[in-house]
Amino acid sequence: MADRAYGRPAGCKLVGSMFDGCSCDLMKVEGGDWSFTGLPGADLRRAAFADVRMREADLTGARCAGATMRGVDLSGAWLHRTDFSRCDLRGSDLSALDPHTAEVAGAIIGMRQAVTIATALGLDVR
Numbered sequence: 001m002a003d004r005a006y007g008r009p010a011g012c013k014l015v016g017s018m019f020d021g022c023s024c025d026l027m028k029v030e031g032g033d034w035s036f037t038g039l040p041g042a043d044l045r046r047a048a049f050a051d052v053r054m055r056e057a058d059l060t061g062a063r064c065a066g067a068t069m070r071g072v073d074l075s076g077a078w079l080h081r082t083d084f085s086r087c088d089l090r091g092s093d094l095s096a097l098d099p100h101t102a103e104v105a106g107a108i109i110g111m112r113q114a115v116t117i118a119t120a121l122g123l124d125v126r
Contacts, residue, residue, distance in 0.1 A: 040078075065103075089113065095120075 018038040048068040056076040071091040
């Protein structure tokens with residue numbers, strides 16, 4: 001279903017879809033289920049995702065630098081070599097994020113997410 005005022009996809013279900021060679025940089029997505037969706041190597045630098053379920057999505061090598069991914073469920077997502085530098089990730093599930101294999105410099109996260117990442121790095125958060 002599209003948001004008629006802005007022509008944006010709102011609440012779309014694209015479970016298991018594969019985006020290959022697509023231009024996704026101006027995409028604005030609000031809500032919906034994109035679980036198991038393939039976006040390997042996608043240019044998402046100017047994209048915005050809000051409250052989207054992207055469980056086990058393939059974002060391997062995706063360029064998300066400067067993008068907005070707020071409230072996105074990235075649990076189980078493939079994030080190897082994903083560039084999240086300067087990306088707004090507040091409220092997103094980052095339990096699958098390995099800061100050793102993804103670029104995260106300057107990414108914006110919340111306190112709860114910071115604890116998740118610190119724990120993934122083996123730190124004892126008290």
